Amino acid sequence: MKEYRIAVVAGDGIGPEVMAECKKVLDAAASIDGSFRFAFTDFPWGCEYYLKNGQMMPEDGIEILSKYDAILLGAVGYPGVPDNISLRDLLIRIRHDFDQYINLRPVKLLKGAQCPLKDVKEEEINMTFIRENTEGEYSGQGAWLYKGQPGEVVIQDSVFSRKGTERVIRYAYELARKEHKTLTSVSKANALNYSMVFWDSIFKEVGEEYPDVRTYSLLVDAASMFMVKDPSRFQIVVTSNLFGDILTDLGAAIAGGMGLAAGANLNPERKFPSMFEPIHGSAPDIAGQQIANPLAAIWSASQLLDFFGYEDLGRKILDTMEVMLTEHREKLTPDQGGTAKTSECGDAFVELLRK
Ligand code: IPM
Ligand code: MG
Secondary structure (H helix, E strand, O other): OEEEEEEEEEEOOOHHHHHHHHHHHHHHHHHHHOOEEEEEEEOOOOHHHHHHHOOOOOOOHHHHHOOOOEEEEEEOOOOOOOHHHHHHHHHHHHHHHOOOOEEEEEEEOOOOOOOOOOOOOHHHOEEEEEEEOOOEEEEEEEEEEOOOOOOOEEEEEEEOOHHHHHHHHHHHHHHHHHHOOOEEEEEOOOOOOOHHHHHHHHHHHHHOOOOOOOEEEEEHHHHHHHHHHOHHHOOEEEEOHHHHHHHHHHHHHHOOOHHHOEEEEEOOOOOOOEEEEEOOOOOHHHOOOOOOOOHHHHHHHHHHHHHOOOHHHHHHHHHHHHHHHHHOHHHOOHHHOOOOOHHHHHHHHHHHHHO
16 A cells, blocks of 8 residues: 655644644545555654754754655744744745745635625635745845944845746746636836846746746735735736735635635655645644644645645545535634534544545
8 A cells, every 4th residue: 555654743832733633634535545545753843842952853854854755734933932943944944945946825715714805706716826935035145234233234135046936937837727727927026126027027938838828917016905806816826935925824814714724835846845734823822722723734634635646635625624614613613613622623524524
């Protein structure tokens, strides 16, 4: 039987609680299929580990993870450890070192999910964000000069390489072609006169190879406005690291909230493991109470199944989520108006999935 070895970095706050449900669902999906199984290995890395060991993961953490077929990440960040350390040394480090240059984030309004926009139908919010995930505004380069002095200066560099820009844009074109969808590039060339002028020119250049794909180019401020006022105009969206970060939180807000938002960090060449995560963060204020919503983590399980070629199972998970959101609302967690504990929500999910 085929076995997939999965590294689980549940991380901080509500990470461990939601990851437990994600694993349950993956095990159930594998047993429904019958031709493969998952072998999970848990790694206790994160902020607690940092407070004990002075680092977010061991020195050879990346090497350890490289042996796995995929990584599941729960959440990173906890009071007591500065966010710029915890996130850069774990989440962003993994994205970067494993060249997970595609951050694929569905912004899809499921049946039964709560949408704060007026008079919007499910089919009107159905986008796939392709966020550049290894460079851009997240390059981590810059300088802090004359620190603490009156003449203090900080410089935060954005890095857009031709290779890095081309490959993410090409991926988006390929996806748009495959799914017969439109492709919108989001940038900001009217103000960012190097990086975004470059981005736009690459978008045009690569587009010449895809005459069949209908494209749009929007400025990021206008794109934010349209996501609220007219979300149906977006299908596949490609954008830079920071713009993608911001727009996908907005996307989550219009598509059921952070409790339903998942993201896949992909190394499409499969040279390195890809990583799947709910994007809600560690929510320390509600950690350990079994009230965290596991559905975002479960959605990331569906993305993992898609990535391994089990799209039917991935689809089945989303269908099941719709069944829960419409017919079994009491089995949801309190944030979704239900009364279930995190683990009860996961158990109910698995039961429905098996039906
Ligand atoms: C996300 C998160 C991260 C990011 C943070 C936690 C560093 O907001 O995955 O969207 O900005 O990429
Ligand atoms: Mg974010």
